[in-house]
Amino acid sequence: MLSEFQTHLSDNFPELERSSFLIACSGGVDSMVLTDLCLRHKLNFGLVHCNFQLRDVEAEVEENFVKSYAQEKELSIYTQTFDTHAYAQDEKLSIQEAARELRYGWFEELLGQTNYKYILTAHHLNDSIETFMINLFRGTGLAGLTGIPAKNKKTLRPLLIFSRSQIETYAKERKIEWKEDVTNASTKYVRNAIRHEITPVLEKQNPHLYASFLKTFTHLNAAQNILEDYIAQVQTEVCTFRDDRLLISIEKLKSYPHYEELLYHLLKDKSFNAWEDLINLMDGETGKFKKSTTHLIVKDREHLICEPLRNSEESEDFYQIGSLSDRVCFEKGKISLREANFNTGMNGNYAFINPKKLIFPLFLRRVKNADRFMPLGMTSHKKVLDFLKDRKVPTLSKKQQWVLTDKKNIIWVVGHQIDENYKVLNTNQKCIEIVLVGA
Numbered sequence: 068m069l070s071e072f073q074t075h076l077s078d079n080f081p082e083l084e085r086s087s088f089l090i091a092c093s094g095g096v097d098s099m100v101l102t103d104l105c106l107r108h109k110l111n112f113g114l115v116h117c118n119f120q121l122r123d124v125e126a127e128v129e130e131n132f133v134k135s136y137a138q139e140k141e142l143s144i145y146t147q148t149f150d151t152h153a154y155a156q157d158e159k160l161s162i163q164e165a166a167r168e169l170r171y172g173w174f175e176e177l178l179g180q181t182n183y184k185y186i187l188t189a190h191h192l193n194d195s196i197e198t199f200m201i202n203l204f205r206g207t208g209l210a211g212l213t214g215i216p217a218k219n220k221k222t223l224r225p226l227l228i229f230s231r232s233q234i235e236t237y238a239k240e241r242k243i244e245w246k247e248d249v250t251n252a253s254t255k256y257v258r259n260a261i262r263h264e265i266t267p268v269l270e271k272q273n274p275h276l277y278a279s280f281l282k283t284f285t286h287l288n289a290a291q292n293i294l295e296d297y298i299a300q301v302q303t304e305v306c307t308f309r310d311d312r313l314l315i316s317i318e319k320l321k322s323y324p325h326y327e328e329l330l331y332h333l334l335k336d337k338s339f340n341a342w343e344d345l346i347n348l349m350d351g352e353t354g355k356f357k358k359s360t361t362h363l364i365v366k367d368r369e370h371l372i373c374e375p376l377r378n379s380e381e382s383e384d385f386y387q388i389g390s391l392s393d394r395v396c397f398e399k400g401k402i403s404l405r406e407a408n409f410n411t412g413m414n415g416n417y418a419f420i421n422p423k424k425l426i427f428p429l430f431l432r433r434v435k436n437a438d439r440f441m442p443l444g445m446t447s448h449k450k451v452l453d454f455l456k457d458r459k460v461p462t463l464s465k466k467q468q469w470v471l472t473d474k475k476n477i478i479w480v481v482g483h484q485i486d487e488n489y490k491v492l493n494t495n496q497k498c499i500e501i502v503l504v505g506a
Contacts, residue, residue: 068104068229068234068236068237069104069107071228072108072229076225079217079225080223080225082184082185083187083223083225084110086111086184086185087111087112087113087182087183087184088111088186088187088223089112089114089115089178089181089183089185089186089187090102090112090113090114090187090188091170091187091189092115092116092133093117093129093246094116094132094133095189095245095248096235096243096245097189097234098188099238099243099244099245100226100234100237100238100241101225101226102114102142103238103241103243105187112142112183113137113142113143113144113145113183114137114143114144114145115144115147115177116129116130116144116145116147117146117149117166117170118149119149119151119166119169120151120152121166122248122249122250128246129246129248132244132246133146134146136244145177149166149169149173151166151169154168171222174186178221184221185223186222186223187223187224187225188222188223189226190215190227191226191227191229191231191234192226192229192230192231192277192280193266194215195280196214196266196277196280197258198214198215199212199213199214199280199284201257201258201261204257209287209290209294213288213291214227214284214287214288215227228281230277294332298329298332298333301320301323301329305320305323305333311375312372312374312394313333313372313373313374314367314370314371314372315330315333315370315371315372315373316369317369317370317371320349321349330345330349334364337359337362337364338359338360338361338362339357339359339362339364340359341357345357345364348371349371351366354366354505355505356400358376361375361376362374362375362376363375363376363400363401365505374396375396376397385430386430386431386432387428387431388402388404388427388428388429388430388431389427389428390427391404391406391427391499392404395431399469399481399482399503399505400503400504400505401503401504401505402431402481402501402502402503403504404499404500404502405499405500405502406422406497406499406500407419407498408497408498409491409494409495409498411494415483415484416482416502416503416504417500417501417503418478418479418485418500419485419498419499419500419501420478420479420485420490420491420498420499420500421489421491421498421499422498424488425478425489425499426473428474429471429473430471430472430474431469431470431471431472431481432469432470433469434451434452434465434468434470434480436452438451438470438477439451439477440470440476440480441486441488442454442486442487443484443486443490444487445487446487451468451477454480454483454484455468455480458483468480469481471501476488479501482503
């Protein structure tokens with residue numbers, strides 16, 4: 068296994084032979100074997116160990132074991148203890164997801180604070196096969212069937228060509244000590260159930276299971292690379308980028324066969340999940356929109372326009388509109404401005420403003436208790452909350468009301484009424500039309 072590992076490094080991980088790195092060492096057989104292989108190859112590395120406080124005494128035993136090993140081999144070691152249960156509860160994650168976020172977040176911090184260039188994890192071929200099966204059961208796309216990536220930015224996984232049985236055989240031959248995680252025997256987790264109940268059956272049916280999977284992963288990765296090249300080509304032809312906005316030409320996209328699948332690939336990193344709704348959006352009315360947790364996509368006349376939502380902290384403050392061309396996406400939809408003819412027949416989602424009165428920057432924010440304005444047609448000021456009460460707006464909705472202002476005054480109680488001082492005086496001239504889409 069050592070010679071195969073050395074050849075594998077030279078062919079696929081030459082950076083490890085010239086750069087320092089850290090090995091994520093749990094004390095289990097996989098990471099202990101990876102550490103031994105790197106020692107025998109005389110590479111420059113240290114160890115990192117995470118204590119997730121999930122198994123009380125056992126976790127302490129494993130941490131002490133790794134520390135003792137590092138001292139014996141004269142290796143630098145970095146350890147970190149996490150309150151995984153609290154983090155999982157706060158972030159509403161499973162324990163496995165929480166541990167993963169904590170682990171990789173800390174790894175990234177370590178690389179930024181030290182001179183080490185990479186983090187190595189001891190994922191092996193069985194892990195990749197289990198990931199394949201989990202994603203297969205979930206109905207994933209092609210990318211989810213390619214196994215665990217050997218390289219992901221600064222995280223490298225040089226053991227993916229070796230099976231767990233090869234690793235255990237090497238450990239026994241080398242008389243390497245390790246600590247077995249007792250939870251690995253439990254089948255209550257999907258990954259463990261695959262490991263103990265499904266993979267052994269497949270091995271009996273196909274003695275060359277692991278070699279077959281290695282070939283399969285090679286073919287699937289090649290197919291994924293071809294797909295990504297094709298998507299990149301389509302993107303250059305149907306997409307336009309303007310700052311942080313993505314414009315997708317509906318006509319050009321529909322000229323491709325399987326344009327529904329192409330739309331998925333163009334937007335898959337934008338956190339959308341109701342794909343049927345996005346497909347229907349292409350034939351929807353102008354102004355229709357859909358939101359994900361991170362993005363808003365709006366149907367324009369000829370385009371789907373996708374742009375990021377502001378984060379929750381920003382939305383509690385305000386949005387600034389610096390010019391006529393600016394658009395703002397917020398929880399109620401999108402506000403845009405343009406020059407237009409005055410129109411008396413529009414609903415409350417349209418406001419027509421005297422251009423001589425409009426002074427940028429403008430601000431979109433939630434209403435405050437003391438906010439006052441002069442409703443259109445009146446001669447005195449009124450508290451915005453009283454105005455909304457008179458319109459029988461529910462209490463909760465009143466507190467969530469948005470207003471558009473300049474540096475001094477309220478211009479528009481969004482979706483309801485403009486201020487008298489900003490009304491259009493000459494309806495035969497161009498004015499500023501402010502539109503709320505998605506209310």
